[in-house]
Amino acid sequence: MRVKVLRNFKSPDMDLYDGxxxxxxxxxxxxxxxYLADTSDATCCKAFPTTLTKVAMKWFDSLPPRSVTSFDDxxxxxxxxxSIQKDKVKHASNLLVIKQEVEEPLRDYIERFNKAFLEIQDLPTEAVIMGLVNGLREGPFSQSIPKRHPISLSDVQERVEKYINMEKNARL
Structure with a gap:
């Protein structure tokens, strides 16, 4: 069965899927x-196309009439x-290519590193610390690491904040 699209259904705060x-x-x-709205299979079929846009909506519109038999279908x-668009699995080694650029403030490097770190599942703390330290350019923070190697992410965060503040004050 080809379903009619609920044109005035709007899912709050849900991004449209563009393929x-x-x-x-x-x-x-x-x-x-x-699930939260406790909707039926038929309602899900009607609501789903409202979350599509661009190529994905064209795909839906190209489905032959009565070709969809259920929501699972x-x-x-x-x-x-x-499915070709599925996310590529990332590993700890992906962190080793993130390097602090010349003239890049420590704060910006840490933000870039954190974004990459959050995309990797089940990372051991030591791998995160090693990746972060590996990417640091020569400077006060990188020189402080061998003196007292960080043992936890909270330890790294405390020390990073200290050096970010030092950089900020030096620029002022």
Whole structure:
């Protein structure tokens, strides 16, 4: 069955799926919202297309009439079409390519490093610390590391804040 789209259904704070990101993330978000709203299978089928845009909406519109038999069927077809966009698995070694640029403030490097670190699952603390230290350019913070190697992420954070403040004060 081809479903009619609920044109005035609006899922609050849910990004529209355009076909360029991991479809599993979009489905997980959508299914969580539908579960909370205690919606039926038919309502999910009607609501799902309202979360699509661009290429993804074109794909949905191209489905033959009556070709979707259930919400699970719709999800299976959606995943089959967009699964190539799934996120690439990242590993601890990805942190080793993040380097503090010449003239880059410590704060900016730490922000870039943290973004990369958050994309990697189940990282041991020692691997995070090693990656962070490996990417530091020569300077006061990198020189302080061998004197007292950080043992926890909170220890790193305390020390980083101290050196970020020192950099900030030196610029003033």
């Amino acid at each position: 360029t990101t991991d479809p599993k993330h979009h489905l997980s978000n959508f299914k969580s919202r539908m 719709l999800l299976r077809k959606f995943l089959m079409r967009f």
